[in-house]
Structure formats: structure tokens, C-alpha cells
Amino acid sequence: QKEVEQNSGPLSVPxxxxxxxxxxxxxxxxxxxxxxxxxxxxxxxxIMSIYSNGDKEDGRxxxxxxxxxxxxxxxxxxxxxxxxATYLCAVNLAGTASKLTFGTGTRLQVTL
Amino acid sequence: xxxxxxxxxxxxxxxGEKVFLECVQDMDHENMFWYRQDPGLGLRLIYFSYDVxxxxxxxxxxxxxxxxxxxxxxxxxxxxASTNQTSMYLCASSLGLLTGFTDTQYFGPGTRLTVL
Numbered sequence: 001q002k003e004v005e006q007n008s009g010p011l012s013v014p015x016x017x018x019x020x021x022x023x024x025x026x027x028x029x030x031x032x033x034x035x036x037x038x039x040x041x042x043x044x045x046x047i048m049s050i051y052s053n054g055d056k057e058d059g060r061x062x063x064x065x066x067x068x069x070x071x072x073x074x075x076x077x078x079x080x081x082x083x084x085a086t087y088l089c090a091v092n093l094a095g096t097a098s099k100l101t102f103g104t105g106t107r108l109q110v111t112l
Numbered sequence: 113x114x115x116x117x118x119x120x121x122x123x124x125x126x127x128g129e130k131v132f133l134e135c136v137q138d139m140d141h142e143n144m145f146w147y148r149q150d151p152g153l154g155l156r157l158i159y160f161s162y163d164v165x166x167x168x169x170x171x172x173x174x175x176x177x178x179x180x181x182x183x184x185x186x187x188x189x190x191x192x193a194s195t196n197q198t199s200m201y202l203c204a205s206s207l208g209l210l211t212g213f214t215d216t217q218y219f220g221p222g223t224r225l226t227v228l
Contacts, residue, residue: 032214043202043219044155088155092214098143098162098206099170100217104154 003027004091006103014111019076021087021106026070029094033065033072036088038105044088047074079110115139116220118203124226131190133223135203142208144186145217146170146178148199155202161186162208193227200224 003026013019021035032051036044050056050063050072062075072091076083086105093101119134135144145160147170157170159178167178175197179187186205190197201224204217 034216043222045219046216049216090217098208098214099145099157099160100214102155104152 002103003093004089004101004103006087006089006106008104009107010109011106012109012111013079015079015081017079019079019083019108019110021074021076021089021108022071023073023089023091023103024071025089025091025093025101027091027093028067028070030067030070030091031094032092032100033063034090034100035061035063035072035074036090036102038086038088040085047087076108079108081110081112084108084110116203116205116218118201118220118223120223121221122224122226124228125190125193126228127194129190129193129227131193131225131227133188133190133201133203133225135186135188135205135220136184137186137205137218138184139205139207139218140183141205141218142183143206143217144180145204145206146176146186146188147202147204148172148197149202149222150199158188193225195227198225198227 035047038044048063060077064073088105089103090100116137146158147155161180177189203220206217
């Protein structure tokens with residue numbers, strides 16, 4: 001079992017819809033969770049971090065964390081074509097100091 | 113704004129050459145990281161450093177070494193490049209918070225290395 005798992009996609013949503021991206025992780029003791037966006041040929045850029053159970057909102061983005069079920073999700077409201085990218089989930093697995101373990105990413109396509 | 117720069121965007125080397133990839137951050141971050149990214153495999157940690165002259169192996173250190181002589185600079189060295197080291201190499205840095213939580217890693221633009 002991979003330590004951080006994401007569906008590779010592509011996830012296709014129409015412009016204006018809500019995109020829902022999911023990530024599961026193996027270590028129940030994990031404390032820190034991050035979502036990065038990566039455009040083709042570019043490096044990852046941070047969208048949001050989340051540390052506590054529940055929802056965290058930033059503009060059109062909402063991160064949701066459920067430690068009991070070991071998943072973290074990212075919702076993108078009013079999806080735009082510019083949101084088309086690969087979204088990487090990253091988790092600081094317990095006992096790994098400052099290291100992050102990344103999922104392989106979900107490719108999102110927002111269609112006109 | 114955090115700025116992480118890498119010495120080259122594209123690099124082509126021959127098998128057996130010694131290759132140096134340089135990374136510089138300007139935000140006085142304690143931690144620096146080197147990853148490689150390959151299709152289907154995601155980001156994999158090669159080495160990281162949490163202080164000057166300190167280094168720790170990541171998940172795939174074989175064939176690589178690193179150097180951190182100054183806080184702002186972290187170098188990745190391929191002692192004898194091989195074709196299976198053709199990849200995108202990404203450097204990242206993080207502040208190094210002394211809390212129970214891990215802080216954000218900020219990435220450089222990446223170096224696409226091709227070994228012929």
C-alpha cells in the first residue's frame with residue numbers, strides 16, 4: 001500500500017462546477033497536510049496547508065481533513081480553465097521530522 | 113516572497129560525467145531538500161539538510177551526494193551520471209519550525225536533466 005494515495009485522473013469538470021480531489025494516507029499519526037498545484041512543466045506551488053480536523057477555506061479552495069478516516073480532500077468551487085493542472089497531496093508522516101511524502105497527483109481538466 | 117532558484121532549467125550531460133545541481137534560497141530557511149520527479153512515480157526525496165553541513169538520506173539516495181557549506185545553498189552531485197538519472201530535479205526549502213507541525217516547502221523552478 002502506498003503511503004499517500006491519489007487517483008491519477010484525469011478528473012474532468014465543466015467550468016463553474018465544483019472539483020473534488022481526494023487523498024488518503026497510511027499513517028494515523030500524521031499531523032501536517034498540504035495541497036500543491038503543478039502546471040505542466042512547472043514546479044509545485046502551495047495552495048493550502050491544513051493541520052486540524054475539519055474544513056479550511058481560502059477563496060475558492062476548501063481543504064477538508066478527517067484524521068479518523070485518514071483522508072484529506074480539496075474542493076475547488078467555480079472551477080476555471082486556469083485551474084487545469086495536477087494537484088499534489090503531501091503529508092508529513094509520523095516520525096519523519098520535516099519531510100513530506102507526496103502522492104503521485106491528480107490531473108484536473110476544467111472544460112469550457 | 114520566498115525565492116528558491118536553481119542553477120539551470122535544462123541540462124544535458126553524458127554518461128559518466130560528474131554533474132552539479134545548485135540551489136539557492138534567500139529566506140534564511142533552515143531546511144533544504146532535493147527531489148526528483150518522474151512520470152507515474154511522483155516526487156521522491158533524494159536528500160535533505162536541516163542545517164549547514166548536516167544532511168540526511170531520503171528515499172532514493174543511491175548515486176547521489178549533497179553538499180551544504182552555506183545556509184542558503186544546497187548542492188546535489190551526481191558522481192557518475194547514468195541514463196536512469198534522466199529526470200526533473202526539484203529543490204525546496206522550508207523555514208524549520210520548532211513545533212510539532214511541519215511547515216511549508218517552497219520549490220525552485222526545477223532542472224530537467226537529460227543523461228545521454
